[in-house]
Amino acid sequence: MTVLAAGADPVEIRWQVRRFDPGEQPGPGSWPQDGWVAAVVPGSLAASAAVVEAYGVPALAEADHSTWWLRGNVILDQPLPRARLVLDRIATHADVYLDGQRILRSDNAFRRHVIDLGALTAGPHEIAVRIASFGETPVPRKPRPRWRSSLLPDPSLRWRRTPLLGRIPTWEGVLPPVGILGEAGLRARPRAEVVSIRTQVEPAPDGWTARLALHVRAAEPLPVEVTLDGERLTAEPTLEDDGAWHLRLSHDVGVVSGDDGATLWWPHTHGLPRLRRLHVRVGGETVLDRRIGFSHIRARREDDRFAIAVNGVDVFVRGVVWATTDPLGWTSDPAEVARDLDALVAAGINLVRIPGTGTYADQVLRELAAERGLLVWQDAMLATFDPPEDEAWLAELEAELRDQLGAWGGWPHLAVVCGGTETEQQPTLMGLPPERRRMTALHDLLPRLADELVPGAIHVTSSPSGGPRPVSIEHGVSHYFGVGAYLRPLEDARTARVSFASEALAFAIPPDPSTMAELDDLGLLQAPDDRGRGSAWRRAAPHDRGTSWDFVDVTDHYVRAWIGRDLGDTDADTDMDAATRGLTVEGWEDLQRRTVARVMTESFAWWRSSLTPTGGAIVLAHRDLAPGPGWGLIDVIGAPKAPLLALPEVLAPVALLLLDRGLDGVLLEAVNDTGRPVRGTLRLEALDLEGDAVLDAELELAVPARGHAQVEVEEALGGFRDLGWAWGFASAPAYSAVRAAWVTDGAGEVRATRPLLPPTIPTPTIPAQVVAPTTTD
Incomplete structure (x- = not known):
């Protein structure tokens, strides 16, 4: 980790870590000098290969039950008169020492601590962080919670402000975060600081009014230079009652039209994600150099439904629930994050949701998502537990939210601030009445802070919420797993009248065959046997605590339903098994990939069309956490899976x-x-059972800007053909697919294919060795 001291070259901090038993009480000046291992900061323990080698993954999985010391050595070439230590997100219960003196106690893994140290002499200095075990940091046992979490067995996590991810027993591949997860830097305190940045866009009679508000505070009257994309903005600091000099700048960017790409930021699906460069110098010293943006984001809640509008335009949201790219080390590699975001953008995704089970979006994710035109839905780090009503706990939550929401100042893409994952769903499904589901954290604290700190973002009570019950599908935001875990037929996506699915379409998806080969080379892929790929591989499939099924069973249900039903069989399971007898595990996995791709594309097609009232859907999840059939659209090594490519x-x-x-x-x-507007020539084809085009037509098709247009396919092809064999007049279906190609004047060639029959199951070339995998491991 490199840190900067004023007027000096960067100073390197070399971090080391050592584990101690909970009963041991060493400290600076009394700890043993042996047994220390090189650590990676920022990052959790497993971010260091040396730590993994020294202690092993099983011990790191139980890291909450040991005491850990981190120590970092700094050598200052010259005195540092205004020293400042920044420690961002220490997980979890920590005491911080400088040169043997305790300077901080932290019990919140989501806080950003900034400690003014005064003057530091030239020479060596030591920063030490003691991270206590959960056992030596007890939490209150009363008052008792109104309900228990179905996700986590450890009730103490209700009180601890730390990520739940890594501590959820049924989610494989994640280690609990222990360490300094964010910045750890010793630097000179600046002569001035930016207190807040706010960008605002409001309707005007002939467009939009964009405005920048900037607040800078300095201890002395220093000259301030502010530029926006090189344009000088003028304002003078004034002395205020606190004895400091404050510059409060309010700059009108001007009136812009709704689609003005030169000023407004848009999600990439609807326009250009325009960002501007803001630079602030005080007394010749740069105190801010970053990008900002201007957008107007509002919720549409007519008839208790939910949708998002950006810059006055309704945006159909197609999102993903974000999963950490490093579930072991908890690092945030910009290249890795950028690669994942690029894959999502290429698929047409326009929003990432940060769920309440992990940690908040960091600077890397904020910036990379903004420049790629991705909206962000940010949960508070709350999930399934009853948030305590304790005043001290709520005060710590408020400090955490001020740290995290304050970091969004000036960014244009924060769409939603939400009170966590299933925070209201859990008590609702347990049958608690509304008065027992009221939570100060969700219903009072978060909306107040959201209004104060990020007034341009939409506030949502929790995910899900809204309607007569927080779990209503037709109202507010829902976790829609009708098509999915609840095994509803595919038509349910069309008929359920989903309002907005803030979580949906979770399936176990095998990685691409190329990834399977790479995992096999690494020894991480279990060879198939007569029941599939074995228990370790199957454990990577997500499953709910206490259930006898997992999401592989969900995927297999839809494979069976598609093949059995669409063949017109009266006994789908029996005939399907007969049709696939002798199919290899690899062949079955190919059917799983194709089935999930079909389910996701057809569900999204219905939701995006004008035939349903759905405002958007967010897929669970963006990435796998472990090698295996996870529910990620991207696998554990970062390669897209079949649904993302479709x-x-x-x-x-x-x-x-x-x-x-x-x-x-x-x-x-x-x-x-x-x-x-987009216009061009549309060609339609109906394919027979051999895949040859037997019906075709050409017509001109024009679609207005932000609009839809419809074509009755059978009429365009000459009249009634019963393409989908719904009427069943013939003895067997005659068509296998419908294909469309639209050669446009502005969007290139746009293609679509709708299969009307299930895939043909190939005859195996290997002697029958594997029966179709069973639905339990």
């Missing part, structure tokens, strides 16, 4: 949606999210 067809800014309405036939709906 989604661009229905999520691209300009797309063709082919919707099979059963007896009403196939409808094509063209959607255009861009700010310009």
Whole structure:
């Protein structure tokens, strides 16, 4: 870790770590000099290969039950008269020492601590951090919670302000974070500081008014230079009652039109994610140099439903629940994060949701998401537990939220601030009445702070919430797993009238075959046997605590339903098993990939179309946490999986949606999210069972900006053809798929294919060795 001292070259801090038993009480000046291991900061213990080698993964999985000391050595070449120590997100119960003197106690892994130290002499200095075990940091046992978490067995986590991820027993591949997860730097305290940045966009008679508000505080009257994209903004500091000099700048960027790409920030699916460079110098010293943006984000809540509008335009949200890219070391590698975000953008994803089970979006994710045109939904770090009503606990939560929400000042892409994951769902599904579900943290504290610190963002009570019950599908935001864990037929995505799915479409998805080969080379892929790939591989499939099924069972259900039903069998399970007898595990995994891709694309096609009232859906999740059939759209080594590669067809800014309405036939709906009309020549084809085009038609198709247009496919092809074999007049289906290609004048060639039959199961070339995998491990 490199730190900067004023007027000096960067100073390196070399961190070491050592484990102690809970009963041992060493400290600076009395600890043993042997047994120390090189540590990585920022990061959790497992971020260091040396730590993993020294202690082993099983010990790091139990790191909460040991005491850990981190020590960092600094040598200052010259005195540092205004020294400051920044420690961001120490997990979890920590005492911090400088040269043997305790300077901080922290019990919150989400806080950013800034400690003014006064003057430091030239020469060596030691920073030491003692991270206590959970056993020596007890939490209150009363008052008792109104409900227990179904996700976590450790009730003490209700009180501890630390990530739940890594401590959820049914989620494989994650280690509990122990260490300094963010910045750890010794630096000179600046002569001035930016107190707040706020960008605001409001409606005006002929467009939008964009405004920048900047507050800078200095201890003395120093000259201040502020530039926005090189343009000098003028304001003078004034002496205020606190004895400091304050510059309060309010700058009108001007009136802009709704689609003005030169000023407004847009999600990439709807426009350009325009960012501006803000530079602040005080007394010749740079105190701020970063990008900001301007956007207007509001919720539409007519009829108790939910949708998001950006810059006055309704945005169909296609999002993902973000998962850490480093579930062992808890580091945030910009290159790794950028690679994942680029894959999501290429698929048409326009929002990432940071769930309440992990940690808040850091600077890396904020900046990379902004420049790529991705909205962010930020949960408070609350999930399933009953948040304490204790005043001290609530005060610490407020300090945490001020740290985290304050960091969003000036960013244009924070869409939603939410009170956590299933915080209201848990008591609702346990049957508690509304008065027993009221929580100060969710219903009083968070909305007040959101209004104060990020007034441009939408506040949502929790995920899910809204409607007559917080778990209502037709109202507010819901966790929709009708198609998914609750094994509803695929048509349920169309008929359930989903308002907005803030979590949806969770399936166990095998990685791509190339990743399987790479995992096999690394010894991480279990060879198949007569029941699949073995228990260790299967354990990586997410499952709920206390259930007898996992999400592989969910995926297999839809494989069986697709193949059995669509073949017209009367006994789907029996005939499907007969049809797939002798299929290899690899062949079955291919069916799983194709099935999940089909389920996701068809669900999103219905939700995005004008035929349903859905405002958006967020897939669980963005990435796998362990080698295996996880629910990530990206696998554990960072490669896209089959559904992510299929989604661009229905999520691209300009797309063709082919919707099979059963007896009403196939409808094509063209959607255009861009700010310009799109027109061109549309070619439609119906394919026979051999895959040859036997019906075709060409027509001109134009779609207005931010608009939709519909084509009745069978009418365009000449009349009633029963493409989907819904009427069943013939003895067998005649068509295998509908295909569309739209050659446009501005969006290139847009393609879509709608399979009307399940895939043909190949005859195995290897002697039968594997029966279709069973639904339990």
